[in-house]
Amino acid sequence: MGSGGVDVEVDLGAPHLEKERAGFVHRDAKLVHRVEREVQPGGHAGRNRPQDLQGVRACRSDQSHVAGGLGHARNPILSGCRTAASRGDQRGAGIDLSIEIEQRGRWTVLRVGGEIDLYTSPQLRERLLEAAAVETSAFVALDLTGVTFVDSSGLGVIVGGLKHVRERGGDLLVVAADDSPLAKLLTLTSLDEAVRRLVSLDELDA
Amino acid sequence: MASSSRYLGLDPALCEDLRLAANELFTAAADASAPMLEFRMEGGPDAATLTVLGVPDLGGSADLPLTRQELLTALFPDLSHDDGTVVIRAASGRA
Numbered sequence A: 001m002g003s004g005g006v007d008v009e010v011d012l013g014a015p016h017l018e019k020e021r022a023g024f025v026h027r028d029a030k031l032v033h034r035v036e037r038e039v040q041p042g043g044h045a046g047r048n049r050p051q052d053l054q055g056v057r058a059c060r061s062d063q064s065h066v067a068g069g070l071g072h073a074r075n076p077i078l079s080g081c082r083t084a085a086s087r088g089d090q091r092g093a094g095i096d097l098s099i100e101i102e103q104r105g106r107w108t109v110l111r112v113g114g115e116i117d118l119y120t121s122p123q124l125r126e127r128l129l130e131a132a133a134v135e136t137s138a139f140v141a142l143d144l145t146g147v148t149f150v151d152s153s154g155l156g157v158i159v160g161g162l163k164h165v166r167e168r169g170g171d172l173l174v175v176a177a178d179d180s181p182l183a184k185l186l187t188l189t190s191l192d193e194a195v196r197r198l199v200s201l202d203e204l205d206a
Numbered sequence B: 001m002a003s004s005s006r007y008l009g010l011d012p013a014l015c016e017d018l019r020l021a022a023n024e025l026f027t028a029a030a031d032a033s034a035p036m037l038e039f040r041m042e043g044g045p046d047a048a049t050l051t052v053l054g055v056p057d058l059g060g061s062a063d064l065p066l067t068r069q070e071l072l073t074a075l076f077p078d079l080s081h082d083d084g085t086v087v088i089r090a091a092s093g094r095a
Helices: A016-027 A029-042 A050-066 A076-087 A121-133 A152-167 A181-188 B002-007 B012-031 B068-075
Strands: A004-011 A097-104 A107-116 A139-150 A171-175 A196-198 B036-043 B047-053 B080-082 B085-091
Touching: A097 A121, A107 A121, A107 A152, A121 A139, A121 A152, A139 A152, A139 A181, A139 B012, A152 A171, A152 A181, A152 B012, A181 A196, A181 B012, A181 B068, B002 B012, B012 B036, B012 B047, B012 B068, B012 B085
Parallel strands: A107 A139, A139 A171, A171 A196
Antiparallel strands: A004 B036, A097 A107, B036 B047, B047 B085, B080 B085
């Protein structure tokens, strides 16, 4: 392997440009792309002038749409950027997470693609609770075969969802390959004993 | 973080583990409203070291039966967390 070092500083409390850097670290290149795309409609080429940060401000100003209930609302960049993803509008569309819902017998299947983390997990939680809110849909299958990354935020959504549907007399299971990030995380946390996992949706009983 | 790890020539599986660790540390800092984080990745011939400054707490969330400290320690047994500084040292493997 090569040797050397890489330093990245993330200021979680400073104004706009620092917040962009925080997004860079958290989301790698994707958030940088998103921020740049937001800025472009303003027609400004540079990124250091105040007017170039309109998109960032717009993202942050959207916090009012998700006031309360989603957690992590204390950090402006996290709550603001999460808003775009949860609303699925133009700023958040195409970034990180996709969710499709279908019915298979008694199971409501949520096909999830992308990455599940602090940024996207509120969107998954919202859709999961919506699916479980229907009286006949307390049986929820999370098809995560299209998920390439999951962290403890995603794990929290799964465990929280499991508790929620079981309280309603239902059940929740996940679909993920043996070598998937989720399977590894479940094993690592010993949650594989609590969360039922199928390797294929074809194993789902009617 | 994944890009940094790849840049340093780390094993892909280790890159993913470090990415998860960095993600968890970022989330922990955000949960604690930490004002600033500093990440430092160092690659050596036999090991990679991730040092993160500004993580006040490695607790968990209400829905999880374990803390982030436990999760990260399961990934990296050599992890240390002292006075807001997390140090993760991992055998680097070969890319």
